[in-house]
Amino acid sequence: MTTPPVTVLIADDQPLVRRGLSLILSPDPGFEVVGEAEDGERAVALAHRLRPDVVVMDIRMPVLDGVAATARLAAELPGCRVLALSTFDMDAYVVGALRAGACGFLPKDSSPEDLAAAIRTVHAGEAVVAPRLLTRLISTYVRGPRGAASPAPGGAGRDGLTPREAEVWRLMATGLDNTEISRALGLSLSTVKNHITGIFDKLAVRDRAQAVIAAYESGLVAPRG
Structure with missing residues (x-):
């Protein structure tokens, strides 16, 4: 049986960017661009109507910015996954989008191959943000714990984690990928994945990006600088 294409909605306030992204994806039979939106409000409305698998979302847009639109989609259409786009690698809006529920982000100067791979990764349920780039962003823009009772994005704290889970979480937040965590703790890769x-589940977060943000906000890991 042929695998159905990943349906994609493109949201960007610049017509040339929207058209460029569409032209990149359309020749690939693995993707179907089902719509384009010029602002966040339109993106949410079209997502409700078209039910795309992935929304490629510029995070700086008029009417409703990409962060607010992402939060709406996470609450209203949890099966629709958001890949945030940013002009700059180091952008405070990026952390806002990840906290709001985006599954990752991609700089706008990324290659067409990176865009296609990122959309496939997001559609598969994984986070796109490279661990070290994610920790660099968060250590710059997340300013440590909000207080003793600071919750994780989904509302859970770290008290419910086992000591091993807490250690895996800490290593994840410092930028290690699954293979590096496996080596550091002497665990099999499958065991690390099970811990993650x-x-x-215990933090009530959707993906690695939100788990790393939660680690900084809970005080498990301190921001640098």
């Missing part, structure tokens, strides 16, 4: 799944 448990961490996501």
Whole structure:
């Protein structure tokens, strides 16, 4: 059986960017661009009507910016995954979008191959943000714990984690990928993945990006600088 294409909605306030992204994706039979939106409000409305698998979302747009639109989609259409786009690698809006529910972000100067790979990764349920780039962003823009009772994005704290899960979470937040965590703790890769799944469940977060943000906000890891 042929795998159905990943349906994509493109949201950007610049017509040339929208058209460029569409022209990049359309020749690939693995994708179907189902619509384009010029602002966040329109993106949310079209997502409700078209039910795309992935929304490629510029995070700086008029009417409703990409962060607010992402939060709306996460609440109203949890099956629709958001890939945020940013002009700059180091952008405070990026952390806002990740906290709001985006599954990752991609700089606008990324290659067409990176865009296609990122959309596929997001559609598969994984976070796109490279661990070290994510920690660099968060250490710059997330300013440590908000207080003793600071919640994780989904409302859970770290008290419910086992000591091993807490250690895996800490290593994840410092930028290690699954293979590096496996080596550091002497665990199999499958065991690390199982721990990470448990961490996501207990913190009530959607993906690695939100789990790393939660680590900084809970005080488990301190921002640098």
